Amino acid sequence: MNNYISEYLQSISNICPTLTAEELQYFAQKLTLHEFAPKDFYLQAKDPQKGIAFIAKGLFRSFYINEDGNEITITFNNEGRLMGDFTSIDAPQPSRFYFQCIEPSVVILCPYEHLQDCAEKIPALEKYFRIMLEKAFLQVSNRLVGLLSNNSEEMYRQFIEENPSLATRISVSHLCSFLGVSRQTLTRIRKKILST
Amino acid sequence: MNNYISEYLQSISNICPTLTAEELQYFAQKLTLHEFAPKDFYLQAKDPQKGIAFIAKGLFRSFYINEDGNEITITFNNEGRLMGDFTSIDAPQPSRFYFQCIEPSVVILCPYEHLQDCAEKIPALEKYFRIMLEKAFLQVSNRLVGLLSNNSEEMYRQFIEENPSLATRISVSHLCSFLGVSRQTLTRIRKKILST
Numbered sequence: 582m583n584n585y586i587s588e589y590l591q592s593i594s595n596i597c598p599t600l601t602a603e604e605l606q607y608f609a610q611k612l613t614l615h616e617f618a619p620k621d622f623y624l625q626a627k628d629p630q631k632g633i634a635f636i637a638k639g640l641f642r643s644f645y646i647n648e649d650g651n652e653i654t655i656t657f658n659n660e661g662r663l664m665g666d667f668t669s670i671d672a673p674q675p676s677r678f679y680f681q682c683i684e685p686s687v688v689i690l691c692p693y694e695h696l697q698d699c700a701e702k703i704p705a706l707e708k709y710f711r712i713m714l715e716k717a718f719l720q721v722s723n724r725l726v727g728l729l730s731n732n733s734e735e736m737y738r739q740f741i742e743e744n745p746s747l748a749t750r751i752s753v754s755h756l757c758s759f760l761g762v763s764r765q766t767l768t769r770i771r772k773k774i775l776s777t
Numbered sequence: 778m779n780n781y782i783s784e785y786l787q788s789i790s791n792i793c794p795t796l797t798a799e800e801l802q803y804f805a806q807k808l809t810l811h812e813f814a815p816k817d818f819y820l821q822a823k824d825p826q827k828g829i830a831f832i833a834k835g836l837f838r839s840f841y842i843n844e845d846g847n848e849i850t851i852t853f854n855n856e857g858r859l860m861g862d863f864t865s866i867d868a869p870q871p872s873r874f875y876f877q878c879i880e881p882s883v884v885i886l887c888p889y890e891h892l893q894d895c896a897e898k899i900p901a902l903e904k905y906f907r908i909m910l911e912k913a914f915l916q917v918s919n920r921l922v923g924l925l926s927n928n929s930e931e932m933y934r935q936f937i938e939e940n941p942s943l944a945t946r947i948s949v950s951h952l953c954s955f956l957g958v959s960r961q962t963l964t965r966i967r968k969k970i971l972s973t
Binding site for chain 2: 599645647648649653655666667668669670671677700704705707708710711712714715717718719721722724725726728729730731732735
């Protein structure tokens, strides 16, 4: 299991080449590994957020339950991504979303107090957080554009283009809840795309 | 006009107290000031993004034009906020949104090449970008939640709560395009809120 942590540290080191081995070691000391089985929740809405989670292996789905009680899938988060409702490292808010495991997963958790301490002591690490936040911003703003465009075929094409490896890992019902369409509509879209 | 830049530098210094005067000076050397009149565009969709803009004074509206040709207001950006489609400092993408001036405004622009250079040379500055990105993430994810909740009254209440100073600065038509409701519906919502 410790391979996950060393691979994670290596990926941070690639992003922040000026980080010293001692700094990486200091950051690593409070990281913990957590395993999740399908249907387990990493977080439920209103849960306090204890830290930032890096998905070392597996796949999660974040969703929101609206006033009518419908689950609306917001994003799919796979290996190599951070997971959480990124409100603020310095003053984290409770999650507004549910994060549920889809495939057997391994998550590396860094508690917020440790993140704050590291951000203070290791300025070079801020670059890593900034780049991961840029990715999260892009993911959520793409989601927003998809919703606003109100074109489920285009949203599906874009999703497949951005996440080719996920297309076969996500159930039809979750994909429908992401696109906001019925199974019949998704089948129609898929047929249309295959035939062009 | 130079007061705007010194106030901006002061606000960065408050966020990153470890920045030295020399580092701030280095960052400041390539900042430029730009004035905008109502209806001017800071950016139009598909425009290349040249840098990150800080609104020193005024108010802008970002919007998206969907396939049916409708303008959908995404956010209102007032003084003290960054403005732009935050794709990546290291490899910025063309804007997906329009950014149009609502009130006479002053914007401080920092070119991307300079941001990259500063991020490289002044690690302490990364904290500033990270915190501004957290704010931008929160703004866009709140917008997403508002759209998903599909409850325009709740969206209006939340908007007023988060932006009390903006309520009187935004036209009814822009507010309708933000909430996705007709003027009649907005009037009804306002009456209901006033009476409770």
